[in-house]
Amino acid sequence: MKKNWPILVVDDEVVMCESLAAWLREDGYFVDTASDGQSALSLAGKTDYAICFVDLKMPGGMDGIETMMELRRIRPEASVIIITAYATVDTAIQAMKEGAQEYIVKPCNPQEISMLVSRILKLKKLQSENAILRKKLTRQYRHHDIITKNPRMQEILALTQDISSLRSTVLICGESGTGKELVARAVHYSGNRAEKPFVVVSCAALTETLLESELFGYEKGAFTGANSQAKGKFELAAGGTIFLDEIGDISAKLQADLLRVLQERRFYRVGGTQEVEVDVRVIAATNRNLSEEVRQGNFREDLYYRLNVIEIRLPALRDRREDIPLLAEHFVQRISSELGREISGITGAALKLLIAYDWPGNVRELENVIERAIVTCHNGMLDEQDFSWLQHTPSSAHPWEVPDVSLGELERRAIVAALERKGGNVKEASAALGIDRSTLYDKLKRYEITHK
Amino acid sequence: MNALYLVAIGNVPSNVMDWIEHAATDWYPLPIRRLASMQIPEHAFETTRKQYQSVEFLKLLARSAPPDAARILGVTDVDLSIPMLSFLFGQAQLDGPVAVVSLCRLRQEFYGLPMQEEVLRERTIKEVLHELGHTFGLVHCGDPKCPMSLATHVALVDSKEDRYCARCGIQLVERFSAVEGGV
Numbered sequence: 148m149k150k151n152w153p154i155l156v157v158d159d160e161v162v163m164c165e166s167l168a169a170w171l172r173e174d175g176y177f178v179d180t181a182s183d184g185q186s187a188l189s190l191a192g193k194t195d196y197a198i199c200f201v202d203l204k205m206p207g208g209m210d211g212i213e214t215m216m217e218l219r220r221i222r223p224e225a226s227v228i229i230i231t232a233y234a235t236v237d238t239a240i241q242a243m244k245e246g247a248q249e250y251i252v253k254p255c256n257p258q259e260i261s262m263l264v265s266r267i268l269k270l271k272k273l274q275s276e277n278a279i280l281r282k283k284l285t286r287q288y289r290h291h292d293i294i295t296k297n298p299r300m301q302e303i304l305a306l307t308q309d310i311s312s313l314r315s316t317v318l319i320c321g322e323s324g325t326g327k328e329l330v331a332r333a334v335h336y337s338g339n340r341a342e343k344p345f346v347v348v349s350c351a352a353l354t355e356t357l358l359e360s361e362l363f364g365y366e367k368g369a370f371t372g373a374n375s376q377a378k379g380k381f382e383l384a385a386g387g388t389i390f391l392d393e394i395g396d397i398s399a400k401l402q403a404d405l406l407r408v409l410q411e412r413r414f415y416r417v418g419g420t421q422e423v424e425v426d427v428r429v430i431a432a433t434n435r436n437l438s439e440e441v442r443q444g445n446f447r448e449d450l451y452y453r454l455n456v457i458e459i460r461l462p463a464l465r466d467r468r469e470d471i472p473l474l475a476e477h478f479v480q481r482i483s484s485e486l487g488r489e490i491s492g493i494t495g496a497a498l499k500l501l502i503a504y505d506w507p508g509n510v511r512e513l514e515n516v517i518e519r520a521i522v523t524c525h526n527g528m529l530d531e532q533d534f535s536w537l538q539h540t541p542s543s544a545h546p547w548e549v550p551d552v553s554l555g556e557l558e559r560r561a562i563v564a565a566l567e568r569k570g571g572n573v574k575e576a577s578a579a580l581g582i583d584r585s586t587l588y589d590k591l592k593r594y595e596i597t598h599k
Numbered sequence: 600m601n602a603l604y605l606v607a608i609g610n611v612p613s614n615v616m617d618w619i620e621h622a623a624t625d626w627y628p629l630p631i632r633r634l635a636s637m638q639i640p641e642h643a644f645e646t647t648r649k650q651y652q653s654v655e656f657l658k659l660l661a662r663s664a665p666p667d668a669a670r671i672l673g674v675t676d677v678d679l680s681i682p683m684l685s686f687l688f689g690q691a692q693l694d695g696p697v698a699v700v701s702l703c704r705l706r707q708e709f710y711g712l713p714m715q716e717e718v719l720r721e722r723t724i725k726e727v728l729h730e731l732g733h734t735f736g737l738v739h740c741g742d743p744k745c746p747m748s749l750a751t752h753v754a755l756v757d758s759k760e761d762r763y764c765a766r767c768g769i770q771l772v773e774r775f776s777a778v779e780g781g782v
Contacts, residue, residue: 160682162654162681162682163681163682166653166654166682166690167681167682169690169693170681172693172738173691173733173739174738175738253682253683254682254684255683256684257751257752258751258752260684525742525764526766563772566772567769567772570762570764570767570768571768571769571770571771571772572625572626572768573624573625573627573628574624584624587628588628588629591628591775596772
């Protein structure tokens with residue numbers, strides 16, 4: 148039921164009122180009816196209607212326009228659609244001038260009215276989502292948006308708060324998808340650089356030459372295609388923070404250049420001869436074991452120590468399983484709202500499955516898995532079926548055990564399962580169970596198969 | 600067990616009633632019975648629109664339902680409408696006992712095309728599943744292939760399949776026990 152968008156139909160003709168209401172109810176809307184203006188106003192006092200259909204001509208008492216004006220006074224956000232039997236320019240102009248969102252001439256094509264209602268509601272949904280997003284935008288990267296009750300993660304959050312206003316370089320280590328960028332943003336946005344830029348550079352995504360000009364900018368004529376001077380990410384981040392993701396992937400030359408920036412806070416643009424000075428906080432991140440890379444000679448030891456002034460090691464999701472239900476619920480709420488799907492939550496059985504899984508892709512994988520389940524879910528609640536494609540890890544695989552129930556109960560469960568598998572088709576369900584249709588009816592009746 | 604009754608209102612070919620009985624048997628776990636055909640309620644005719652008010656058909660069905668009727672579905676060949684809408688393929692009481700289906704706009708002939716029995720059969724079954732679904736409390740489904748999706752013109756009926764989507768099918772299963780109540 149689309150209960151969030153109640154509709155009111157106001158018309159003195161009972162058949163007109165009730166038949167339109169019945170038609171809208173078939174579409175899942177909660178619909179009230181009123182036979183005159185006064186009753187409409189009293190209903191609107193109690194319910195925040197999204198749309199009010201109001202007949203223009205109502206004999207005795209308030210007419211349609213008056214009713215509309217009063218409704219708009221009580222419920223300024225409600226969209227009023229004026230219904231009229233004859234299309235005249237005068238009535239249309241008057242209705243729209245007084246604040247009607249639309250006016251329709253009866254009888255109208257079902258498609259016309261269906262599109263009108265969905266167009267108005269789509270707009271209302273966008274308006275309410277916009278309001279939610281605006282609220283979210285202002286608090287997106289604060290510490291309390293990192294969802295955890297894991298003691299180690301909480302220690303990390305306390306640390307990020309403590310270091311937020313320092314200029315020291317931070318190295319964030321952790322597997323892919325553990326939230327390294329989120330932690331970096333949390334450090335930036337809760338410190339004294341929050342008003343300044345937070346610039347992200349993914350070092351693994353670019354070749355050495357491109358990365359160099361990306362980081363330090365270039366002078367006009369530095370290379371073919373350098374038609375004008377361009378600022379690099381270090382300059383763009385002036386006063387703020389530069390987040391160097393996948394730092395373990397940069398070449399030896401760039402390691403040397405970066406070391407110089409960290410030591411001297413100055414650098415040359417590519418092809419440039421003048422030094423540029425910057426005040427930038429560097430936060431680097433890697434999913435590699437950098438100390439091991441240093442031991443193997445792949446990463447400069449001096450740069451490693453320069454970066455590793457403050458080290459944050461993010462645990463893998465499998466090492467903080469207690470956070471899985473919290474994160475899952477959070478993603479369901481956020482993604483279902485973003486996708487406009489009405490999903491109320493996750494069943495206990497589905498959560499068990501998620502907790503048992505090993506999450507090699509960590510929180511990002513969990514987020515993607517929830518998004519996929521929301522897209523394919525059809526019953527308003529994510530259950531085991533919605534995650535059945537998730538690759539089971541050995542710890543989550545359980546052999547089927549015969550439940551400790553009576554034979555009758557076992558039969559009842561088999562019938563319900565067969566009906567569900569066959570989408571409610573009695574003929575197919577009875578065939579799958581190997582019984583005839585009338586036997587299935589007898590059993591449905593005997594077991595009083597009811598709402599779950 | 601209370602039954603699902605099918606009844607022709609006015610002249611409806613008997614093979615159409617057979618198709619409907621067959622489709623209802625596939626999906627509804629209650630005895631399906633046929634009543635003798637009824638007269639068209641002529642007072643429902645609107646001369647200006649040359650259509651019949653479907654509400655009057657629903658009232659007629661409610662009055663004529665046998666005591667053991669869990670649901671009663673009327674089938675007619677005349678064109679139906681309600682005051683607000685220019686036409687209806689059918690109408691049902693949401694979660695209520697009565698529903699009516701009109702064959703008029705399901706026929707190719709209505710659109711100036713030669714009669715095609717198979718097309719009429721497919722459309723009729725989809726529309727019957729749609730209206731019966733409403734009587735069991737199902738509302739319109741977002742899946743355009745499901746017979747419970749809203750069809751505002753015949754092309755949308757054609758793009759449906761003749762079986763409920765898994766979600767609507769499961770909702771029906773959950774509601775089977777409620778059919779004992781009767782009209």
